[in-house]
Each structure stands twice: as C-alpha cells, then as structure tokens.
Amino acid sequence: MKLSEIKKILTTLETVNFKLPNGNFVPEHFHVTEVGLITKNFIDCGGVVRNETVVNFQLWDANDFEHRLKPQKLNHIIELSEKILGIEDFEIEVEYQDTTIGKYDLGFNGKDFELLNKQTACLAKDQCGIPSEKPKMKLTQLNGESSNSCTPDGGCC
DSSP states (O other), rough: HHHHHHHHHTTTOSOOEEEOOSSSSSOEEEEEEEEEEEEEEEOOTTEEEEEEEEEEEEEOOOOOOOOOOHHHHHHHHHHHHHHHOOOOOBBBBEEEEEESSEEEEEEOOSSEEEEEEOOOSSSSSHHTTTSSSSSOHHHHHSSSTTTTEEEEEEOOO
8 A cells, every 4th residue: 555545545534443464453552653764775686686665654552541543643644754754655564563573564444454464575586497477287288198197997096
C-alpha cells in the first residue's frame, strides 16, 4: 500500500486497527512511534546495484491502556513527516514487535489495516540458473518414450 492510499482510507475511518497475519490484532492502545523514510542500497547476487525506498511506520504496544490513536491524528503525523522529511508516495512497510521485530507489508480489508508477511526472493534468477517459471509438463510426457513405462494393460503394476 502506498502512502497516498492510507491517507485516503484514514479519512473514512472512525478507528485505526492493525490485524496481524495470525488473525490477532495489535492492541488498541498502540502508538505509532515513528514514521520515516528508509532507503536500502544493495547489490543482488547477480552483481546488480539496486535501491529500495519505503515509508516506515513503527507500531509500539505500550502500557498506556488509555491511549487510542484516532485516524485524524495518524493522518496529521503522516503529513508532518511528509513536510519535514520530504517523504514522497512510496510503499509502506510496518515494523511491529511481537516475539521479535517483524517487518510487514500493509493491506486493507475494507475495515482494518492488515499486516502482511513479507517474502524474500532472488532478484537475479537469470544469473543464478533459477527458472522464472516452473516448466509445465503433462504426466504422459514424463516416461512416455521410455520402454520401461507402464501401460494400462502392460502388467507392470
């Protein structure tokens, strides 16, 4: 989800809820302790220099049980961050500590924001010999030309 999308969604909500991949929710008294800009510069396994930039939200579960972040307040925090840090309309990454600090993509199900598990991937599959798509074969092609292959009436089973 891009920053512009969350800002638009926040104008329609009465409460801000974040649902974890396991179906549980971040406690309603969470704080957004950071809105930042993270740029990652790296070289992939094929030797290509790359960079990624994301807007980072850090959620923190405090012992402040009376706290409840309103959508308008979160929008204000985002707008302040855009102004001061020069943040543009990048994808959002959310950090939240459960058993360890996790990084999540952000989605929306029509009611709640959803923390979506991120996946690793090889960015240079052509350099590593990894096919971009799994080859499709018919089962009849596997041993169809072999003299040892079974036929329905061949007695091999």
